[in-house]
Amino acid sequence: MPQKRPSYIIAITGASGAIYGVRLLEYMVKNGHVIHLTVTREGWYILNEEAGFSWEGNEKEIASAISKYYGTSTENLHYYNEDNLSASIASGSVHIDGMIVVPCSMKVVASVACGFASNLVERAADVTLKEKRRLIIVPRETPLNSIHLRNLLTLSEMGVHVIPAMPAFYGRPETVADIVDFIVGRILDSLHIDNDFYKRWNK
Numbered sequence: 001m002p003q004k005r006p007s008y009i010i011a012i013t014g015a016s017g018a019i020y021g022v023r024l025l026e027y028m029v030k031n032g033h034v035i036h037l038t039v040t041r042e043g044w045y046i047l048n049e050e051a052g053f054s055w056e057g058n059e060k061e062i063a064s065a066i067s068k069y070y071g072t073s074t075e076n077l078h079y080y081n082e083d084n085l086s087a088s089i090a091s092g093s094v095h096i097d098g099m100i101v102v103p104c105s106m107k108v109v110a111s112v113a114c115g116f117a118s119n120l121v122e123r124a125a126d127v128t129l130k131e132k133r134r135l136i137i138v139p140r141e142t143p144l145n146s147i148h149l150r151n152l153l154t155l156s157e158m159g160v161h162v163i164p165a166m167p168a169f170y171g172r173p174e175t176v177a178d179i180v181d182f183i184v185g186r187i188l189d190s191l192h193i194d195n196d197f198y199k200r201w202n203k
């Protein structure tokens with residue numbers, strides 16, 4: 001049997017920090033990973049507001065526009081709308097190595113914590129958990145209330161890797177891109193993907 005290429009789901013939801021998702025997507029598609037991308041309606045809104053990204057059309061057209069933008073093969077990227085509950089990634093039978101929700105809204109945190117799968121992001125995360133695959137979430141909210149904290153604890157206790165969008169400053173970042181790369185580097189670390197996205201502490 002031919003070796004399968006690593007396949008990941010990237011979900012961009014309606015929390016601030018869309019740029020983290022875009023940067024991870026860029027790295028993953030340019031480095032030969034197969035990516036299944038889904039973006040919620042609010043995710044698209046914030047992507048446009050914060051990063052100026054807005055791709056329109058049907059799912060295939062959006063996938064092909066993003067691939068063209070990054071100069072990569074269309075074979076590496078699949079895109080699904082949040083309403084598409086019959087997308088392949090809604091089923092546990094599809095070969096997926098893990099899922100990253102970046103940025104992750106508190107709504108998705110809450111839905112996943114109680115198994116309420118009302119859109120494709122929530123269903124795919126639910127499937128990732130039931131199949132015992134790696135699920136990484138990058139929550140972004142501040143301040144956090146007790147409900148947020150309880151939901152995050154529930155997910156953490158189930159093995160979800162919670163990587164809050166909390167950049168560190170010991171590497172003396174000089175640009176917004178440096179700050180973004182710190183978080184994306186930590187996500188790649190969690191996926192065991194070697195990277196030099198940020199300066200590691202080395203005294």
Ligand SMILES: Cc1cc2nc3c(=O)[nH]c(=O)nc-3n(C[C@H](O)[C@H](O)[C@H](O)COP(=O)(O)O)c2cc1C
Nearest residue numbers: 013014015016040042043104105106107108140141
């Ligand atoms: C500009 C803007 C920024 C937002 N930032 C956050 C945020 O950082 N974290 C969060 O949990 N929700 C945030 N929200 C609220 C979510 O978008 C809202 O709860 C939405 O229902 C989430 O939907 P989704 O999880 O389906 O994407 C923001 C909304 C707007 C309009």
